[in-house]
Amino acid sequence: MSIHPLNDAYDVDQVAEAEVVDLTEARTRRIGAAAETAPAEVDDDQDDAETVDDSPAAEGGPVDMAEDIPHEVQLRQRERRPILADWARSWRGLKAAVKHQSKDAGYVLAYHAVRSPKYAAKTAVWAPVGLFRGLGQALHWATAEEGNWHLRQAAAQRGEADVWLKLDARRQRQTAWRWWVLAFATALIITGLVVLALGPAWWRWLALAAVVPFLATRGRPADKPLTDRVSEGTRYRKLTAELVRRALTSLQMAAINSAVAKDAKAISFPVDIHRDGPGHIAIVDLPYGVEASEVVARRGRLASALRLPMDQVWPEVAPGHTGRLALWVGYEPASQMQQPPWALLAENARVDLFKSFPWLTTPKLDGIDAELMFRNYLIGGQPGSGKSVALRNLVLAAALDPRAEIRGYELKGTGDFNVLEPVMAEYGSGFDDDTLARAAAFIDWLYDECQQRAKKIGHYARLGKAPDNKVTPELASLKGSGLHPLVAFIDEIQELITSKYGKAAGEKLEKIIKLGRALGVILLLGTQIPDKDSLPTGITRNVNTRFCLSVLDQVANDMILGTSAYKLGLRATIFEPGKDAGWGIARGLGAPGARKTYNVNSISAGRIVARAVALRTAAGNIPTFPAEREVTASTLLDDLARVWPEGDKSAWNETLCAALAELRPDAYEGWEAAQLTAALKPHTAIKVADVGRRVDGKSVTRRGIRHADLLTAIAERDRKRSVD
Ligand SMILES: Nc1ncnc2c1ncn2[C@@H]1O[C@H](COP(=O)(O)OP(=O)(O)OP(=O)(O)O)[C@@H](O)[C@H]1O
Numbered sequence: 001m002s003i004h005p006l007n008d009a010y011d012v013d014q015v016a017e018a019e020v021v022d023l024t025e026a027r028t029r030r031i032g033a034a035a036e037t038a039p040a041e042v043d044d045d046q047d048d049a050e051t052v053d054d055s056p057a058a059e060g061g062p063v064d065m066a067e068d069i070p071h072e073v074q075l076r077q078r079e080r081r082p083i084l085a086d087w088a089r090s091w092r093g094l095k096a097a098v099k100h101q102s103k104d105a106g107y108v109l110a111y112h113a114v115r116s117p118k119y120a121a122k123t124a125v126w127a128p129v130g131l132f133r134g135l136g137q138a139l140h141w142a143t144a145e146e147g148n149w150h151l152r153q154a155a156a157q158r159g160e161a162d163v164w165l166k167l168d169a170r171r172q173r174q175t176a177w178r179w180w181v182l183a184f185a186t187a188l189i190i191t192g193l194v195v196l197a198l199g200p201a202w203w204r205w206l207a208l209a210a211v212v213p214f215l216a217t218r219g220r221p222a223d224k225p226l227t228d229r230v231s232e233g234t235r236y237r238k239l240t241a242e243l244v245r246r247a248l249t250s251l252q253m254a255a256i257n258s259a260v261a262k263d264a265k266a267i268s269f270p271v272d273i274h275r276d277g278p279g280h281i282a283i284v285d286l287p288y289g290v291e292a293s294e295v296v297a298r299r300g301r302l303a304s305a306l307r308l309p310m311d312q313v314w315p316e317v318a319p320g321h322t323g324r325l326a327l328w329v330g331y332e333p334a335s336q337m338q339q340p341p342w343a344l345l346a347e348n349a350r351v352d353l354f355k356s357f358p359w360l361t362t363p364k365l366d367g368i369d370a371e372l373m374f375r376n377y378l379i380g381g382q383p384g385s386g387k388s389v390a391l392r393n394l395v396l397a398a399a400l401d402p403r404a405e406i407r408g409y410e411l412k413g414t415g416d417f418n419v420l421e422p423v424m425a426e427y428g429s430g431f432d433d434d435t436l437a438r439a440a441a442f443i444d445w446l447y448d449e450c451q452q453r454a455k456k457i458g459h460y461a462r463l464g465k466a467p468d469n470k471v472t473p474e475l476a477s478l479k480g481s482g483l484h485p486l487v488a489f490i491d492e493i494q495e496l497i498t499s500k501y502g503k504a505a506g507e508k509l510e511k512i513i514k515l516g517r518a519l520g521v522i523l524l525l526g527t528q529i530p531d532k533d534s535l536p537t538g539i540t541r542n543v544n545t546r547f548c549l550s551v552l553d554q555v556a557n558d559m560i561l562g563t564s565a566y567k568l569g570l571r572a573t574i575f576e577p578g579k580d581a582g583w584g585i586a587r588g589l590g591a592p593g594a595r596k597t598y599n600v601n602s603i604s605a606g607r608i609v610a611r612a613v614a615l616r617t618a619a620g621n622i623p624t625f626p627a628e629r630e631v632t633a634s635t636l637l638d639d640l641a642r643v644w645p646e647g648d649k650s651a652w653n654e655t656l657c658a659a660l661a662e663l664r665p666d667a668y669e670g671w672e673a674a675q676l677t678a679a680l681k682p683h684t685a686i687k688v689a690d691v692g693r694r695v696d697g698k699s700v701t702r703r704g705i706r707h708a709d710l711l712t713a714i715a716e717r718d719r720k721r722s723v724d
Pocket residue numbers: 381382383384385386387388389390414528578581582583596597598599600
């Protein structure tokens with residue numbers, strides 16, 4: 001420590017008693033106190049602070065010496081800066097940058113074009129002033145008096161005649177050649193004027209357009225530019241490190257504020273803020289112990305602190321560690337950004353369900369691909385959130401794979417999926433009992449189908465064709481394998497679960513979800529009221545891909561996205577139905593976050609379906625699928641009529657099953673009473689009820705059906721056929 005010389009005069013005892021102050025600590029305290037009282041007013045336009053060294057203060061050495069880390073791990077961890085900037089590395093980025101720049105240029109052009117009469121008037125006033133000022137300056141320069149005159153005056157005052165003479169001689173030397181230069185320039189100008197006078201008229205206009213504004217700029221006062229300043233207003237706020245820091249300290253998060261109070265650099269930026277798509281991204285390392293999800297959950301406050309609309313501010317948890325935040329701020333609010341058209345609308349688009357296809361977009365308009373094979377989807381949201389469109393887009397994609405069999409029910413009755421009817425093997429729309437019964441029977445069938453498929457997979461696994469006991473692309477394409485992708489959707493599933501068929505359907509769905517994945521059975525569920533009565537937790541727990549559109553509360557949010565999703569910052573409550581239709585939080589498709597579906601209306605959907613029909617006709621799948629189950633369902637009635645015990649008014653299911661198995665073992669082998677009940681569900685005329693009989697003198701009651709009901713069902717079916 002250096003001691004000021006004056007200190008030497010101090011009494012030694014006094015010095016001994018004085019408090020010893022640690023200067024570093026005192027400074028830190030001072031900075032901290034300032035930061036705590038109020039986030040400093042920041043000039044948003046000042047130089048970006050991420051260019052300033054803001055690395056955290058020196059800490060202790062790393063616990064593991066660098067040499068201890070294996071070389072390959074070090075190589076993996078080494079982050080190289082990309083040669084090209086992010087925006088120049090993809091067509092999307094390049095296009096976005098060009099679009100943004102040209103938009104800006106267009107804006108500036110239009111701004112000045114509107115003001116051009118004012119600029120013309122100003123130029124007319126200042127150009128003559130500029131001309132005379134220019135002449136005066138040229139003459140002044142030729143005399144070479146600038147600077148010299150003052151020096152000569154000073155020499156004269158001091159009485160230094162020889163200095164005066166030297167200075168004057170110097171001036172004369174300078175002025176001699178300057179007059180020549182001036183004369184030459186004047187001659188050039190006169191020649192130019194003569195050439196212009198003799199040349200075509202446009203030469204004169206061109207010369208005027210170049211010279212007049214030049215003279216006007218020389219003639220105007222320094223503080224009065226000819227053109228007005230293009231005011232950027234709040235069109236786009238450039239993201240700077242200071243702005244991000246201010247925003248983060250305004251979130252009222254004690255952990256952030258106290259850390260910043262102790263160390264102003266507690267919030268740091270591992271990479272510079274840079275352009276990313278149509279906006280800028282800041283990767284932020286939050287203070288130790290603060291999780292990025294906590295900031296994500298406060299998106300509203302963040303937007304307020306940045307003074308931007310909410311749909312322009314998109315915080316996400318960044319890869320790396322849980323304290324790393326990726327804050328993306330768009331050039332404009334997402335609601336004003338034009339989503340690119342869905343790739344599957346293109347004329348030659350096809351889908352291979354074993355590969356991914358575009359389904360959603362991020363706020364940056366990057367595409368998010370979805371896969372259907374080995375997945376189940378749960379899509380939820382309140383009415384008007386865009387859930388049916390999201391679900392329908394998945395089914396449309398499935399339609400473009402001619403191998404996929406599509407069956408499904410839309411239990412609201414608005415006919416959102418009617419457009420897909422030509423490619424569906426089975427479809428029902430409505431919330432009446434008949435449709436619900438058919439949907440319940442469909443689930444029973446689906447469960448049986450899973451069991452059948454499990455046997456088939458076992459068979460192919462023994463042949464070495466299903467290595468992981470899973471459907472392979474080869475097996476899916478193999479005609480007759482029965483292992484083609486089966487896409488089963490149920491929109492508004494809460495209608496079924498809360499109906500009288502709900503309990504049984506819920507239990508079977510849970511099993512289908514667990515079983516079906518490996519067997520090529522893809523379940524897509526849409527719901528409006530996600531609570532445990534409308535959607536058993538056994539189902540929600542086993543879904544692997546979730547998309548939650550606008551919901552009202554945390555409970556609904558977590559039912560769809562999984563427990564704790566809300567706490568982790570995955571909050572679909574931020575979206576409003578209608579205004580934010582199509583926006584939701586996707587989980588299970590890479591990093592979770594805010595995503596938007598493509599808005600495909602029924603007309604565009606119809607075009608996709610027409611192409612799907614063509615693909616399916618070529619593949620020979622159109623007639624096969626719709627026929628298959630139809631035949632089984634209706635032949636069951638005929639088969640029952642054929643095996644009915646003669647003279648009996650009613651028969652037990654188990655008796656009928658045994659007789660059916662005898663008639664057609666390939667179709668009915670192993671059927672039990674409950675299976676027959678399920679298969680009869682679509683025929684509402686047949687009521688399965690208790691049927692009593694005397695066996696060995698004792699009365700025995702079992703489930704069975706009445707002959708009269710069977711005949712009514714057959715008559716009904718025939719009537720329907722003749723109407724069709
Ligand atoms: N990605 C999107 N972009 C813009 N608008 C969309 C998008 N997706 C859906 N919409 C619009 O939102 C409205 C509601 O869509 P949809 O019918 O899918 O909602 P829903 O959640 O199923 O509602 P409901 O339960 O009432 O049918 C439609 O008018 C649709 O055009």
